[in-house]
Amino acid sequence: MPSRSNIQAELKPARKPAAAMIEIDHVSQTFQTSGRQNHLALSDISLTIEDGAFVSILGPSGCGKSTLLYIVGGFVNPTQGLAKVKGRAITGPGPDRGPVFQEFALFPWKSVLGNVMYGPRQQGVRPAEAEAQSRALIEMVGLKGFEDFYPKELSGGMKQRVALARTLAYHPAVLLMDEPFGALDAHTRTRLQNDLLNIWERDRKTVLFVTHSVEEAVFLSDKVVMLTRGPGRIRQIVDIDLPRPRRRTELLLDPRYQKYLVDIERMFDDADENELPP
Amino acid sequence: MISARAVLARATPVLACLGLLAVWQATSLVLNNDSFPTAIEAIRAIPLILGDKEALINILASLRRMAIGFGVAVAMSIPLGLMMGRSRTVASFFNPLLMVIYPVPKAALMPIIMLWLGVGDIAKTLVIFLGVSLPVIYHSFAGAKAVEEKMLWSGAAMGLSAAQRMTRIVLPAALPEILTGCRTGLVLALITMITSEMIARQSGAGNILFNALDMGQYDTVFAMIIIVGAMGIGLDALFEKMRARLVKWSEPQFDIPVSFS
8 A cells, every 4th residue: 555645734634624723834943042043943834734633743853843832832932934723823822722741840739630620720610610520531541549649759651641631621622742752661651642542532632742753653643744854844744544543453563554654764764864964 | 666766866866965965064064164154054044044034025026026037038039039030131130239248247237237227126127137038039049940941831821821820830839949048048037136136235135145245144145055046946947847848749858857846
């Protein structure tokens, strides 16, 4: 079966015709480095992400993939270009875009329940209601019984489960996941990937997922956006046409899955050769 | 069942104090000097001081000045330190000013302050205020600076305004560091309390001490030193209890158990 790789940003939707959730329009990002030199982190990125799509941004470290996610989150303003969510220009962070960071960024002075309740309480949900919803979410991410624990008492994988529940609790339209499983060991990472897909299957939120792992990107996503090494440009967008719900054990035997992995690895290999100094 | 090791750990500070008193007693017996009373003579003088109404009023007046100076300093220094930690502009404005004031012994300013404000409560409270402010500002500054950016972003995504992020994320996240500064500030408050009264001799615990010194009542002098020391230990233990409750969520750090709590 031929690879479905395509250079175009917009391909035929995977399931149903969906509206654009995120539009990134000719975005570039320049940082000032300590030597007062301008460092171009992202160059002319244009990308449309449809409502309900699981899209990964894949690239080597330092390619600006996290910066792109921060721009969508409204945490960083692009030097050039514009990003939109649901047709409105992004000017700052908002509860319609919920981040999950590699560093967890939990509130250490709050219990697990307190962390998860924080968003709903901020949104004005009444305490009893916020607590009931939060307890259900904690159960959903597999942490029933740990409601009163403080973050310092949890392992890395558990902390990331709390971070996911905390973000889901205020019902963002888009999940922004910044290498969320990058700091975890291989076993925990695999389990969290499985659980994330199971949770995502329930309501299929739009997800923008940053990773440097080819396997992770292919396993999770509908679409993989490959960036080049700095400055980050879109190299290729690969549609991942694999059936859902996905089971890891089935996929590992699936030649289509294997071909995606090999194709994407090859593209990075070619790129590395091309980018070697003459 | 408490293990022998735990009992020993609890008893160690008491043993250290008893040891110090024993060495004191022995040394003073050997030296046999009028200006160096034995530990027992000094301890005997303690109830005389604490039983004297005027002395008690003096000590309480000292503690009141200390509490006011400490309280006002903490209330003003924490917001300033937090703002310095989150805004480069605020930090670069205040940092040079504070760097000039920090190494100056605050009691050395006492004569000038007395010229302006007299020898009363205001001058002494102001000196305590100055002594407490700097460590609290610097620890709040360091604590606010170390707050993880992503934690603030998470709050912003939930809809917290900049002001809310300051009071509801930066403040609690920096609290362990702030309280470390307050603990240093508390000890400094006690020190500046005594030294301010040593210079502005009008009332207070320091006044009792130095009056006794002038009159050659050395047992009273040493009794006052013990009382001041005990106040320090007591206040620190009280503060530690409160601190441990407030930041029980924070990662454990290496504390030296200086208190009897």
